[in-house]
Amino acid sequence: MIQSRSIGKRLTLLLAAVAALLSVLSWAMVTALAREASQRTQDNVLAASATTIAETLRSEQGEVRLELPYAAFAMLGAISEDRVFYRVTAGGVTLTGYDELTPPTPGSAGQVVFETSVFRGAAIRMASLGRAVLAGDEPVLVTVTVAQTRDGVSAVADDLSSLAAMLSVAFFLLAAALSALVAYTSLKPLNEIASAVSRRGPSDLRPVVRPAPTELAPLLLALNRLMDRLRQSIRRSEDFIAEAAHRIRTPLATVRAQTEIALRMAQTDTEREHLRQIIRAVDESSRSAGQLLDHATVAYRIEDLARDTLDLATLAARTVAALEPTASMRDIRLLLKADTAWIAGDAVLLENALRNILDNAIKYSPEDTSVTLQITCDATTARLSVTDQGPGLGLAPFEPLTQRFQRGENTADIVGSGLGLTIAAEVLQAHGGRLELSNAQLKGGGACITLVLPLA
Amino acid sequence: MYHLGFASGLTLTLPLALTLALTGMAQAAELELEDHRVFPALQAATGGMDTGTRVLRVASTTDLDVFEPYIAAFQAARPEIAVDYSVLSSSNLHRAIRDGVAFDLAMSSAMDLQFQLANDGFAQPFSSAATEALPDWARWRDLIFAFTTEPAVVAIHSASFEGLDLPATRQELIAVLRDHPERFVGAVGTYDVRESGLGYLFATQEDRSTDAYWRLNEVMGRLGPQLYCCSLQMIEDVAEGRLAVAYNVLGSYAEDWLDEDQSGRMQILTMQDFSNVMLRTVIIPTTARQIEAAGAMVDMLADLGMRELQGDWALPALSHSGPREDAGFGPIRLGPGLMAYLDPLNRRTFLTEWENAMEQR
Ligand SMILES: Nc1ncnc2c1ncn2[C@@H]1O[C@H](COP(=O)(O)OP(=O)(O)OP(=O)(O)O)[C@@H](O)[C@H]1O
Ligand SMILES: [Mg+2]
Numbered sequence: 001m002i003q004s005r006s007i008g009k010r011l012t013l014l015l016a017a018v019a020a021l022l023s024v025l026s027w028a029m030v031t032a033l034a035r036e037a038s039q040r041t042q043d044n045v046l047a048a049s050a051t052t053i054a055e056t057l058r059s060e061q062g063e064v065r066l067e068l069p070y071a072a073f074a075m076l077g078a079i080s081e082d083r084v085f086y087r088v089t090a091g092g093v094t095l096t097g098y099d100e101l102t103p104p105t106p107g108s109a110g111q112v113v114f115e116t117s118v119f120r121g122a123a124i125r126m127a128s129l130g131r132a133v134l135a136g137d138e139p140v141l142v143t144v145t146v147a148q149t150r151d152g153v154s155a156v157a158d159d160l161s162s163l164a165a166m167l168s169v170a171f172f173l174l175a176a177a178l179s180a181l182v183a184y185t186s187l188k189p190l191n192e193i194a195s196a197v198s199r200r201g202p203s204d205l206r207p208v209v210r211p212a213p214t215e216l217a218p219l220l221l222a223l224n225r226l227m228d229r230l231r232q233s234i235r236r237s238e239d240f241i242a243e244a245a246h247r248i249r250t251p252l253a254t255v256r257a258q259t260e261i262a263l264r265m266a267q268t269d270t271e272r273e274h275l276r277q278i279i280r281a282v283d284e285s286s287r288s289a290g291q292l293l294d295h296a297t298v299a300y301r302i303e304d305l306a307r308d309t310l311d312l313a314t315l316a317a318r319t320v321a322a323l324e325p326t327a328s329m330r331d332i333r334l335l336l337k338a339d340t341a342w343i344a345g346d347a348v349l350l351e352n353a354l355r356n357i358l359d360n361a362i363k364y365s366p367e368d369t370s371v372t373l374q375i376t377c378d379a380t381t382a383r384l385s386v387t388d389q390g391p392g393l394g395l396a397p398f399e400p401l402t403q404r405f406q407r408g409e410n411t412a413d414i415v416g417s418g419l420g421l422t423i424a425a426e427v428l429q430a431h432g433g434r435l436e437l438s439n440a441q442l443k444g445g446g447a448c449i450t451l452v453l454p455l456a
Numbered sequence: 457m458y459h460l461g462f463a464s465g466l467t468l469t470l471p472l473a474l475t476l477a478l479t480g481m482a483q484a485a486e487l488e489l490e491d492h493r494v495f496p497a498l499q500a501a502t503g504g505m506d507t508g509t510r511v512l513r514v515a516s517t518t519d520l521d522v523f524e525p526y527i528a529a530f531q532a533a534r535p536e537i538a539v540d541y542s543v544l545s546s547s548n549l550h551r552a553i554r555d556g557v558a559f560d561l562a563m564s565s566a567m568d569l570q571f572q573l574a575n576d577g578f579a580q581p582f583s584s585a586a587t588e589a590l591p592d593w594a595r596w597r598d599l600i601f602a603f604t605t606e607p608a609v610v611a612i613h614s615a616s617f618e619g620l621d622l623p624a625t626r627q628e629l630i631a632v633l634r635d636h637p638e639r640f641v642g643a644v645g646t647y648d649v650r651e652s653g654l655g656y657l658f659a660t661q662e663d664r665s666t667d668a669y670w671r672l673n674e675v676m677g678r679l680g681p682q683l684y685c686c687s688l689q690m691i692e693d694v695a696e697g698r699l700a701v702a703y704n705v706l707g708s709y710a711e712d713w714l715d716e717d718q719s720g721r722m723q724i725l726t727m728q729d730f731s732n733v734m735l736r737t738v739i740i741p742t743t744a745r746q747i748e749a750a751g752a753m754v755d756m757l758a759d760l761g762m763r764e765l766q767g768d769w770a771l772p773a774l775s776h777s778g779p780r781e782d783a784g785f786g787p788i789r790l791g792p793g794l795m796a797y798l799d800p801l802n803r804r805t806f807l808t809e810w811e812n813a814m815e816q817r
Contacts, residue, residue: 067801068796068802069796070664070793070796073793073796074789074793074796076792077791077792081791083575083577084575084792084795096800096801120577121577151597
């Protein structure tokens with residue numbers, strides 16, 4: 001699987017990046033607004049100051065006269081501790097004030113013009129106001145300029161800006177945390193579905209039925225369709241195998257019967273030997289077909305596993321009874337030592353599994369021995385062990401024996417297909433249990449196969 | 457006829473009028489000093505590299521004998537620093553700093569002139585824990601620091617007021633002066649606002665605050681006022697009986713005088729309708745070289761300004777209340793408003809009006 005970056009991380013990062021961008025933007029905006037607002041406050045006061053001075057302009061005996069009212073200066077001190085400069089000119093000649101202060105180009109009469117400039121090395125803001133005053137016969141343009149350094153404006157703006165910066169950082173942190181939360185919650189259904197699917201058993205192909213958000217519904221639908229197709233295709237091949245096995249068994253039975261008749265009528269030993277070999281091969285094929293059919297049945301039942309409450313002891317007793325005739329043909333005693341042990345499962349499948357184990361025990365043991373079945377329980381599991389006095393399983397590891405068509409080395413001419421343990425192991429796995437293979441520890445002991453099942 | 461303070465030489469112990477050529481003065485090598493003394497360092501400089509003694513050059517309007525204890529206290533803390541103390545009139549001090557004469561500290565009672573120096577860039581910023589502790593109204597932009605609040609009062613010669621109710625407001629003072637011209641003719645004194653920076657400050661602030669001021673001027677003008685450059689001379693003349701009333705003298709100086717002279721010849725009246733309170737301020741000029749020492753002196757003055765008890769100090773501490781714009785009491789606000797009356801146009805108009813009032817007889 002090619003793993004690309006996690007959606008959760010990507011979503012978180014993306015949202016956090018958006019939050020960061022918004023934070024920076026809002027900070028920049030607040031800063032600009034704060035600067036603008038404090039600049040306007042200063043402009044208003046400067047304009048008021050210049051206007052107050054301009055209002056005192058008058059002409060006396062052909063000369064321009066004015067006063068600089070206390071209030072015009074005092075109001076400048078009210079908003080900040082900024083340095084104050086001023087200049088009043090009449091027709092370009094300084095009447096009073098700071099000579100070096102260059103007023104901005106005047107606007108239309110009576111209108112206050114503002115300008116930012118530098119005076120004596122300090123940044124200043126100027127407000128200038130022009131007014132025509134009659135001096136003698138001619139009107140003279142008198143310009144009143146009031147200027148103030150901008151430290152107060154900067155201080156206010158900087159204060160607000162750093163406040164905004166702190167708020168933006170706080171906002172960003174909050175937004176980032178929320179982004180992570182949002183990413184987590186929006187991915188939660190996906191993760192839930194994924195874990196629900198991954199928790200399933202290997203052969204569980206039932207449709208996933210659970211509430212899913214609209215965005216995930218198509219994925220879930222596609223998944224369920226896929227599983228359905230898979231199940232059908234498995235079912236078809238199992239059906240096919242069962243059908244095939246069934247079709248083979250009938251003609252094989254006919255072949256065997258005919259061969260036995262032929263064997264009875266055979267004249268020579270060589271002829272008889274040939275016919276016996278045919279019978280053996282037919283038996284092998286027939287066993288294989290039978291087991292294949294069984295395996296298909298098991299796989300079919302597992303798909304829709306019944307969960308009946310069963311007593312393992314009763315089940316074992318029933319199976320033992322069913323196999324008693326086979327065992328007694330070889331003088332093998334089947335000994336069952338068991339107390340009640342309640343489990344949940346499918347009786348048919350479990351009987352099938354136990355029958356395969358017992359079948360092995362009887363088949364691989366020498367005549368006149370005994371096979372012991374014992375049930376033990378602990379807190380959560382029930383263990384049904386089948387111990388024989390045969391040759392045992394040989395050398396570990398035993399797990400390969402549960403693989404399909406895998407037979408041991410000790411089989412000699414004993415008929416078998418290598419599917420018995422496979423069937424048993426699959427049944428137990430479907431029940432949430434397992435098959436344990438070992439050799440009996442006791443002297444003269446053979447194989448010890450244990451069926452482990454969870455208690456009901 | 458009215459007399460100018462400087463013209464009436466008899467009543468004035470004229471300043472020493474030291475005209476010294478101080479070393480290191482860029483321009484205006486000639487400086488009109490009223491008093492001058494060098495307080496040598498109490499202890500040789502311990503620093504390895506700079507062997508020359510550090511001299512803190514102080515320009516001040518405060519009389520030497522008033523300020524001497526302050527210098528002693530400073531040198532007790534910093535014995536390695538010598539202090540060169542020059543007393544100038546407030547306008548001379550202002551001019552000297554403007555002309556770039558090198559001083560490490562400029563101290564003046566004319567807070568408008570001091571403010572203008574700071575506003576026009578002749579002061580350099582200084583900040584320390586002590587200056588930060590000053591109330592907002594006692595400093596401006598870390599350039600100018602106030603360390604006293606000193607009210608303007610009326611000093612009277614007790615004998616001249618025998619049998620009269622002591623006036624408590626300007627209104628009452630006007631009435632007394634008007635009703636008894638025989639007692640007060642030629643015996644009222646006030647600042648010559650043309651000469652004295654502090655007098656001009658008090659006068660302009662009164663102009664702004666009370667309309668009784670001009671009526672009082674009219675009345676005084678009719679009585680042939682004596683005009684003075686400085687508080688101390690007015691107080692002396694009141695005590696000696698040469699003056700019956702001295703209007704707008706520095707309360708702190710008058711109190712000091714009363715501490716010395718228990719004869720009861722002089723009394724202090726505080727006007728109840730309105731009272732000017734001046735802030736004595738200090739700046740570190742841009743020409744300062746001993747900035748560290750100047751800062752130490754500013755710190756000491758700021759600390760003294762914030763002291764709770766008067767103690768033995770000649771100058772009062774800062775008052776606990778700041779300027780109250782409407783009530784008419786409290787210190788004059790340290791702000792650009794002070795520059796209004798310094799404008800030459802305004803000054804000319806004001807002085808013309810003042811002269812008209814004073815010169816009417
Ligand atoms: N009880 C046992 N004793 C000794 N060997 C055993 C025993 N049970 C299983 N085996 C070994 O494990 C192998 C696998 O068993 P399994 O039952 O799957 O196949 P089979 O018995 O050979 O064929 P089938 O049972 O399908 O006819 C056997 O071939 C045999 O070698
Ligand atoms: Mg088998």
